[in-house]
Amino acid sequence: MRRAQLVVVGGGPAGLSAAAVAAGLGAEVMLVDDNETLGGQLIKQTHKFFGDKGHYCGVRGVDIATILSERAGEHSVTVLSATSVVGLYPGKVLGLANGDSFRKLGFESLVIATGAAENSIPFPGNDLPGVYGAGAVQTLMNVYGVRPGRRVLMVGSGNIGVIVSYQLLQAGIDVAAVVEALPAVGGYHVHAAKLVRLGVPILTSHTVKAALGAESVTGAVICRVDGRFRPVAGTDRRLKVDTICVAVGLTPLAELLWQAGCRMFHVPELGGHVAWHDEYMETSQPGIFVAGDVSGIEEASTAMLEGRVAGARAWERLNRRTRESRDIIDSARLELGSIRKGPFGEKATCGKQRLAECVPA
Amino acid sequence: MPSRTSEPDGRLDRHPILTFVRGRRLRFFFNDRPVYGYEGETIAAALVANGVKVFRHTEKLKRARGFFCAVGKCSSCLMIVDGRPNTMVCTEPLRDGCRVEQQTGRGRLA
Numbered sequence: 001m002r003r004a005q006l007v008v009v010g011g012g013p014a015g016l017s018a019a020a021v022a023a024g025l026g027a028e029v030m031l032v033d034d035n036e037t038l039g040g041q042l043i044k045q046t047h048k049f050f051g052d053k054g055h056y057c058g059v060r061g062v063d064i065a066t067i068l069s070e071r072a073g074e075h076s077v078t079v080l081s082a083t084s085v086v087g088l089y090p091g092k093v094l095g096l097a098n099g100d101s102f103r104k105l106g107f108e109s110l111v112i113a114t115g116a117a118e119n120s121i122p123f124p125g126n127d128l129p130g131v132y133g134a135g136a137v138q139t140l141m142n143v144y145g146v147r148p149g150r151r152v153l154m155v156g157s158g159n160i161g162v163i164v165s166y167q168l169l170q171a172g173i174d175v176a177a178v179v180e181a182l183p184a185v186g187g188y189h190v191h192a193a194k195l196v197r198l199g200v201p202i203l204t205s206h207t208v209k210a211a212l213g214a215e216s217v218t219g220a221v222i223c224r225v226d227g228r229f230r231p232v233a234g235t236d237r238r239l240k241v242d243t244i245c246v247a248v249g250l251t252p253l254a255e256l257l258w259q260a261g262c263r264m265f266h267v268p269e270l271g272g273h274v275a276w277h278d279e280y281m282e283t284s285q286p287g288i289f290v291a292g293d294v295s296g297i298e299e300a301s302t303a304m305l306e307g308r309v310a311g312a313r314a315w316e317r318l319n320r321r322t323r324e325s326r327d328i329i330d331s332a333r334l335e336l337g338s339i340r341k342g343p344f345g346e347k348a349t350c351g352k353q354r355l356a357e358c359v360p361a
Numbered sequence: 362m363p364s365r366t367s368e369p370d371g372r373l374d375r376h377p378i379l380t381f382v383r384g385r386r387l388r389f390f391f392n393d394r395p396v397y398g399y400e401g402e403t404i405a406a407a408l409v410a411n412g413v414k415v416f417r418h419t420e421k422l423k424r425a426r427g428f429f430c431a432v433g434k435c436s437s438c439l440m441i442v443d444g445r446p447n448t449m450v451c452t453e454p455l456r457d458g459c460r461v462e463q464q465t466g467r468g469r470l471a
């Protein structure tokens with residue numbers, strides 16, 4: 001069995017940053033990702049990034065993925081793509097599956113940066129073909145250039161909902177409406193305003209009640225909801241759509257952390273169960289680190305910064321503290337702090353605070 | 362190269378900010394019917410481009426299922442590929458001549 005000094009699971013912005021930083025400091029790094037192409041969520045993001053702080057502001061997500069992958073390559077990170085980590089066993093061993101083959105890989109230190117999976121919500125017909133996650137719609141149209149449908153109902157007006165709606169319009173696909181159960185739009189106002197300008201109604205205090213159709217979606221029933229999210233009688237409306245896109249949040253992909261025996265806590269602000277971690281991203285299991293969405297749903301800029309902290313700290317644990325490793329950690333933490341003070345950082349800050357107050361026991 | 366006019370209209374050919382570089386054109390089979398896709402795509406993407414949405418039917422209630430997450434995380438997209446049931450087609454690369462069939466229930470191993 002092969003054993004690597006540092007294994008990074010997940011090749012999104014968090015994992016790529018962790019791998020590049022650790023390899024740059026001199027660690028022998030293997031990066032495992034289950035896709036053919038590295039970049040995680042970024043490869044389907046065709047819009048320019050937001051924010052006034054992060055250095056990638058104004059760059060398209062898909063281009064950031066290329067830049068990060070190249071950087072990891074320059075630092076000679078060994079990449080195992082199209083490979084899933086399917087288990088974590090005692091004695092610091094990972095199980096890797098690639099097609100029909102299975103093998104083991106040992107590690108001294110581990111960074112888990114597996115990202116998140118999309119949530120769904122319950123309504124009759126939510127299992128019909130034509131009800132798709134927002135990430136799936138993005139993958140189809142932005143990565144493969146395939147039309148997910150002709151007319152779409154978007155459920156959720158958070159950042160993802162408004163961004164994907166706009167991307168649908170860019171691709172020449174109709175968006176019948178965006179429904180949002182809360183009384184106000186959750187996402188970036190710039191994107192929401194663009195939608196309204198293009199004639200897409202954003203219906204707040206509304207939800208999807210049912211998907212219609214026998215073999216696939218042929219329509220949707222929407223209705224108004226009251227302050228406690230209960231449907232208001234007599235407000236049902238039918239929309240003729242062939243696609244219902246659900247953009248209702250993400251849940252951290254934390255299976256490997258459970259298997260590792262990390263202390264887990266449920267923190268709603270972070271999207272679900274997350275591993276307790278210290279300010280250097282180390283979990284309650286020494287030598288096992290987290291970074292990015294798996295440590296709490298946030299955004300790409302914070303994922304990259306957490307990745308840098310985790311990568312540098314993992315290297316320190318294997319070797320020693322140096323001036324260089326400290327500088328990386330200090331500057332990344334400083335930037336994290338300032339991003340989290342921004343308008344969209346409030347929820348995460350609150351969540352991370354709650355997590356820090358939990359005792360890893 | 363095949364002419365543009367033969368493209369099924371499930372494909373986006375014009376986009377304001379993206380250009381789609383498609384690989385070699387491949388022929389494959391959906392329920393024994395010949396259809397076309399491109400090297401570098403997943404089976405799911407090629408099927409949707411051909412207007413196919415129903416990938417399988419469930420064991421008990423025979424409910425139709427298509428894909429949901431498109432990233433290999435939800436198991437909604439299981440089909441029979443070259444005789445092998447329960448293949449996750451949203452991550453399975455399209456191969457020249459492969460035979461893709463709708464699956465019913467849990468699938469049977471040959």
Ligand SMILES: Cc1cc2nc3c(=O)[nH]c(=O)nc-3n(C[C@H](O)[C@H](O)[C@H](O)COP(=O)(O)OP(=O)(O)OC[C@H]3O[C@@H](n4cnc5c(N)ncnc54)[C@H](O)[C@@H]3O)c2cc1C
Pocket residue numbers: 009010011012013014015032033034035039040041042045048049050083084085086113114115116134135138159160163164253291292293294298299300301302303432
């Ligand atoms: C529609 C949308 C729009 C967004 N827009 C913005 C924006 O404008 N600005 C912004 O800052 N952020 C944005 N984000 C958020 C940002 O994309 C994510 O926060 C970021 O990608 C998280 O990075 P990550 O590295 O933690 O995870 P991911 O990017 O999800 O990467 C995780 C990787 O790990 C792989 N993986 C998971 N489990 C395993 C396993 N067991 N074995 C092997 N590999 C595994 C996954 O397949 C994936 O490739 C957006 C997200 C979405 C969905």
Ligand code: FES
Pocket residue numbers: 427428429430431432433434435436437438449450451452
């Ligand atoms: S669509 Fe979710 S696993 Fe394929």
